[in-house]
Amino acid sequence: MAARKPTETAAPEGANVSKDDLLKYYREMLLIRRFEEKAGQLYGMGLIGGFCHLYIGQEAVVVGLEAAAKEGDKRVTSYRDHGHMLACGMDPKGVMAELTGREGGYSRGKGGSMHMFSKEKHFYGGHGIVGAQVPIGTGLALSDKYKGTDNVTFTYFGDGAANQGQVYEAYNIAELWELPVVYVIENNQYAMGTSVKRSTKSQTLFGRGIAFGIPGEQVDGMDVLAVKAAGEKAVAHCRAGNGPYILEMMTYRYRGHSMSDPAKYRTREEVQNVREHHDAIEHVRALLVDGGHATDDDLKAIDKDIKAIVNEAAEFSKESPEPALSELWTDIYA
Numbered sequence: 001m002a003a004r005k006p007t008e009t010a011a012p013e014g015a016n017v018s019k020d021d022l023l024k025y026y027r028e029m030l031l032i033r034r035f036e037e038k039a040g041q042l043y044g045m046g047l048i049g050g051f052c053h054l055y056i057g058q059e060a061v062v063v064g065l066e067a068a069a070k071e072g073d074k075r076v077t078s079y080r081d082h083g084h085m086l087a088c089g090m091d092p093k094g095v096m097a098e099l100t101g102r103e104g105g106y107s108r109g110k111g112g113s114m115h116m117f118s119k120e121k122h123f124y125g126g127h128g129i130v131g132a133q134v135p136i137g138t139g140l141a142l143s144d145k146y147k148g149t150d151n152v153t154f155t156y157f158g159d160g161a162a163n164q165g166q167v168y169e170a171y172n173i174a175e176l177w178e179l180p181v182v183y184v185i186e187n188n189q190y191a192m193g194t195s196v197k198r199s200t201k202s203q204t205l206f207g208r209g210i211a212f213g214i215p216g217e218q219v220d221g222m223d224v225l226a227v228k229a230a231g232e233k234a235v236a237h238c239r240a241g242n243g244p245y246i247l248e249m250m251t252y253r254y255r256g257h258s259m260s261d262p263a264k265y266r267t268r269e270e271v272q273n274v275r276e277h278h279d280a281i282e283h284v285r286a287l288l289v290d291g292g293h294a295t296d297d298d299l300k301a302i303d304k305d306i307k308a309i310v311n312e313a314a315e316f317s318k319e320s321p322e323p324a325l326s327e328l329w330t331d332i333y334a
């Protein structure tokens with residue numbers, strides 16, 4: 001748990017957040033958590049097939065970074081992608097229906113959990129090959145540089161992916177061509193059942209950027225305000241034409257790697273400790289309540305609202321029909 005601050009962390013200096021901002025982050029993180037819990041239930045009921053990797057525990061990372069984004073910014077990530085979709089404003093109904101393989105899903109039920117896209121929200125997937133999204137995100141940033149926009153691409157990948165060779169090929173070209181890409185390493189301490197300690201000698205993952213001349217920093221990824229502040233710094237660096245920036249988000253996943261993970265590589269106490277002392281949603285709840293910005297009843301009302309949105313998405317994902325047979329012949333290269 002290196003570099004993680006306790007949940008009492010106050011808003012970092014210069015974070016510049018209002019009560020409305022805090023309430024917004026609370027809602028957004030809660031939506032992801034409840035959505036993922038529901039996805040886990042539907043999976044257990046046999047309504048979701050194939051792979052399904054839940055994002056529970058890591059919510060502050062995407063919510064904090066989306067708070068630093070502006071219209072036209074792009075994002076691309078791995079297979080642990082439902083949180084990223086919800087945080088950039090994709091419709092929970094379309095995401096859930098894709099999980100259940102129905103026509104109303106973002107890929108018309110043909111992609112599933114790991115393969116969804118939204119041109120409208122500039123969300124470029126959903127990638128099952130570990131690290132594959134890193135050169136893709138770098139290419140997206142090249143397109144912005146070429147067109148002369150000041151948009152950035154958030155390219156998310158895991159601690160395990162950080163050991164992939166293609167990450168360093170991408171770093172080299174991104175720094176050489178000064179591409180506006182924020183590399184976000186979601187260091188949740190594990191790559192499937194392998195802990196960072198077992199796989200990696202270096203003390204930090206962001207520090208590997210130094211060899212390429214790319215600045216970066218480690219961030220408490222359980223603190224949405226710290227994430228937002230770091231995101232704003234990274235984004236400003238990129239928008240000003242200074243090239244890429246690396247953010248290593250120290251975070252934790254509460255559930256198994258995927259739905260079929262027996263989780264024998266860590267103790268229950270380890271997970272429980274993070275849930276009790278470092279939970280990102282509880283952190284914002286405490287800031288809201290202790291700061292006198294919201295009462296328990298206000299927060300209960302938000303919870304009820306979010307549950308209704310998630311239940312509606314689940315109903316939609318059950319009622320939407322399976323894709324028509326003719327769909328077998330669309331969206332393919334021949």
Ligand SMILES: Cc1ncc(C[n+]2csc(CCOP(=O)(O)OP(=O)(O)O)c2C)c(N)n1
Pocket residue numbers: 078080128129130157158159160161162188190191192257
């Ligand atoms: C190239 C490649 N190698 C191996 C796998 C199998 N695999 C899927 S996820 C994963 C672990 C990746 O861990 P990390 O990058 O830390 O992401 P996290 O699952 O923690 O979000 C592995 C080895 C794969 N999908 N692609």
Ligand SMILES: [Mg+2]
Pocket residue numbers: 158159160186187188189190191192
């Ligand atoms: Mg990991």
